[in-house]
Amino acid sequence: MAPYIRIAGVTKKFGDFVAVNDVTLDIQRGEIFCLLGGSGCGKTTLLRMLAGFEMPTAGRIEIDGADMAGVPPYERPVNMMFQSYALFPHMTVEQNVAFGLRQEGLARPEIAQRVKAMLDIVKLGDYARRKPHQLSGGQRQRVALARALVKKPKLLLLDEPLGALDKKLREQTQFELVNIQEQLGVTFVIVTHDQEEAMTLATRIGVMNQGRIVQVGTPREIYEYPGTRFVADFIGNVNLFEGRLLQDEPGHVLIEAPELEAPIFVGHGISSAPGATVWAAIRPEKIHLTREPPPGANNRASGVIKDIAYMGEVSIYLVRLDSGRIVRVSQPNSFRHADDQLVWDQRVWISWHESSAVVLTS
Amino acid sequence: MSRRVSPGIRLVMWTGFLFLYVPILSMIVFSFNESKLVTVWGGFSTKWYGELLRDRQMLAGAWLSLQIAFVTACGATVLGTLAAFALVRHGRFRGRTLFSGMVSAPLVMPEVITGLSLLLLFVALAPLPFMPATRGFATIVIAHMTLTLAYVTVIVQSRLATFDISLEEAAMDLGARPLTVFRTITLPLIAPALASGWLLAFTLSLDDLVIASFTAGPSTNTLPMMIFSKVRLGVTPEINALATIMVSVVAVFVVVAGVLLARQERMRLRDSQAAARG
Numbered sequence: 001m002a003p004y005i006r007i008a009g010v011t012k013k014f015g016d017f018v019a020v021n022d023v024t025l026d027i028q029r030g031e032i033f034c035l036l037g038g039s040g041c042g043k044t045t046l047l048r049m050l051a052g053f054e055m056p057t058a059g060r061i062e063i064d065g066a067d068m069a070g071v072p073p074y075e076r077p078v079n080m081m082f083q084s085y086a087l088f089p090h091m092t093v094e095q096n097v098a099f100g101l102r103q104e105g106l107a108r109p110e111i112a113q114r115v116k117a118m119l120d121i122v123k124l125g126d127y128a129r130r131k132p133h134q135l136s137g138g139q140r141q142r143v144a145l146a147r148a149l150v151k152k153p154k155l156l157l158l159d160e161p162l163g164a165l166d167k168k169l170r171e172q173t174q175f176e177l178v179n180i181q182e183q184l185g186v187t188f189v190i191v192t193h194d195q196e197e198a199m200t201l202a203t204r205i206g207v208m209n210q211g212r213i214v215q216v217g218t219p220r221e222i223y224e225y226p227g228t229r230f231v232a233d234f235i236g237n238v239n240l241f242e243g244r245l246l247q248d249e250p251g252h253v254l255i256e257a258p259e260l261e262a263p264i265f266v267g268h269g270i271s272s273a274p275g276a277t278v279w280a281a282i283r284p285e286k287i288h289l290t291r292e293p294p295p296g297a298n299n300r301a302s303g304v305i306k307d308i309a310y311m312g313e314v315s316i317y318l319v320r321l322d323s324g325r326i327v328r329v330s331q332p333n334s335f336r337h338a339d340d341q342l343v344w345d346q347r348v349w350i351s352w353h354e355s356s357a358v359v360l361t362s
Numbered sequence: 363m364s365r366r367v368s369p370g371i372r373l374v375m376w377t378g379f380l381f382l383y384v385p386i387l388s389m390i391v392f393s394f395n396e397s398k399l400v401t402v403w404g405g406f407s408t409k410w411y412g413e414l415l416r417d418r419q420m421l422a423g424a425w426l427s428l429q430i431a432f433v434t435a436c437g438a439t440v441l442g443t444l445a446a447f448a449l450v451r452h453g454r455f456r457g458r459t460l461f462s463g464m465v466s467a468p469l470v471m472p473e474v475i476t477g478l479s480l481l482l483l484f485v486a487l488a489p490l491p492f493m494p495a496t497r498g499f500a501t502i503v504i505a506h507m508t509l510t511l512a513y514v515t516v517i518v519q520s521r522l523a524t525f526d527i528s529l530e531e532a533a534m535d536l537g538a539r540p541l542t543v544f545r546t547i548t549l550p551l552i553a554p555a556l557a558s559g560w561l562l563a564f565t566l567s568l569d570d571l572v573i574a575s576f577t578a579g580p581s582t583n584t585l586p587m588m589i590f591s592k593v594r595l596g597v598t599p600e601i602n603a604l605a606t607i608m609v610s611v612v613a614v615f616v617v618v619a620g621v622l623l624a625r626q627e628r629m630r631l632r633d634s635q636a637a638a639r640g
Binding site: 051052053072073074075078079080082083084086088089090099100103104133147148151 | 526528529531532533534535536537538539542546547550551629632
């Protein structure tokens with residue numbers, strides 16, 4: 001299947017500053033694609049190039065087979081939901097949503113009917129005659145969404161769509177957004193710095209750093225199989241151990257990490273030269289915490305609990321190993337009363353399964 | 363306000379008010395004076411207002427001043443808005459500092475200097491084609507526009523500085539061409555600033571004496587010029603009546619402009635608070 005949106009070798013420079021650096025990306029029809037990265041990583045610039053507010057310095061953008069070079073924003077089959085929502089303050093909700101359709105020169109009855117249908121989808125039918133300042137944050141967000149979707153764009157761009165909402169509303173809106181997307185089948189490209197938002201919304205995530213796409217994959221791939229230390233560290237929490245490759249066989253890898261007392265055993269090969277410096281990334285929730293020494297000679301270390309943070313569904317333990325290294329471990333609080341609760345300054349063992357560590361070479 | 367204000371502060375306040383408004387109040391009161399002597403009260407009468415209405419010369423001056431003020435205000439609003447857009451929207455172009463300095467120079471320049479330099483300019487330019495050959499209506503309007511466009515620029519500039527550019531981008535994204543964006547989004551949102559700029563320019567032009575005296579021709583006498591020349595022969599109750607009318611007109615305009623600006627500021631505050639609330 002030919003990609004619906006093709007971004008090929010796109011670079012954008014502002015003076016000497018390279019905001020977007022040689023990005024190549026294919027997005028399929030009906031996807032929810034998330035561009036994830038910290039501030040200044042170029043994600044918003046890439047989004048603005050898709051919308052037509054910025055022109056690429058080099059490279060090519062195609063939407064549904066059509067080259068977008070030189071096509072101004074008002075002629076693109078693309079609509080955008082702005083971070084500030086950018087609702088027109090002097091127009092009612094209805095007029096805001098109708099604005100785009102009026103530009104197409106549609107007949108009044110058709111505009112009215114489409115606006116009404118769209119307001120019903122975002123559950124704002126009763127608010128049609130209100131002005132934006134009479135709405136709550138969540139309602140404004142839905143007006144902005146309705147206004148962008150009513151034109152039936154081939155591509156909807158969303159800039160930090162949930163950024164301005166409080167936590168409870170965010171979770172609710174995340175699911176609504178996905179429902180609406182499935183209902184209408186529009187392709188979404190979302191820009192966000194919030195990894196949780198990206199994980200829940202996206203079918204695929206592109207992680208950006210310093211103007212480049214560093215990894216593209218499903219949320220699970222990005223989380224479980226990060227390709228670089230940057231991605232491992234940026235998405236969620238991770239314990240990184242630097243080490244030297246002792247053995248690299250097709251079936252396993254053995255890494256000697258000075259901070260751990262036993263070597264790290266990983267149940268797959270990585271085809272790298274023995275002796276090379278590598279990093280093993282282990283997620284906090286994949287580490288077991290026990291009072292007794294775990295069986296086996298690898299993937300273990302002992303230490304003392306230095307800190308416990310009770311978060312409700314999980315507890316975070318900071319364990320200081322004998323080498324002085326602090327390791328972050330999270331354990332679900334499966335029981336309400338645990339008789340053998342772990343306490344501060346208690347001596348414990350950490351261990352993990354041979355499939356848990358990810359070996360990173362860069 | 364339920365806060366107690368000490369008598370001392372009250373006294374200072376009332377002294378201030380008296381200082382500012384007694385001259386104007388006495389003028390208004392004496393415009394209703396029956397007597398021909400300006401400083402002697404001879405009973406209430408509106409006859410000087412009637413007298414004024416029969417003074418053809420005075421009415422012609424008033425009509426001329428109104429026309430000049432209207433054309434000036436329209437021209438200054440257009441030019442001042444363009445200048446404000448250039449200053450706010452076009453970043454650091456070459457010569458920006460010079461341009462912004464020159465636009466606001468009339469705010470601080472002594473009027474005598476402005477008037478004199480414009481007079482010299484008009485005299486020098488008169489022989490050239492497309493330039494006003496004699497001084498009169500056109501030269502006064504041009505002179506007033508240079509003065510008042512500074513005020514319009516400052517007002518519109520401050521409005522544009524707080525204008526959320528993503529509103530225009532959103533409109534463009536929804537399919538509106540740049541001209542449509544300006545007409546349907548930008549213009550309605552900055553309209554209050556334009557209106558208050560227009561009103562301010564109108565008022566400034568209406569009561570300007572100095573610059574008009576320099577740039578007027580022999581047969582163009584604006585209202586302030588006429589009043590000034592009459593007063594040199596002694597103040598008459600008729601002048602008091604005229605001045606009262608002018609004060610009222612100007613007061614109405616300034617209040618309307620103030621209300622427009624205040625309302626806009628309130629709306630902006632409300633919007634930004636609402637945005638902060640999310």
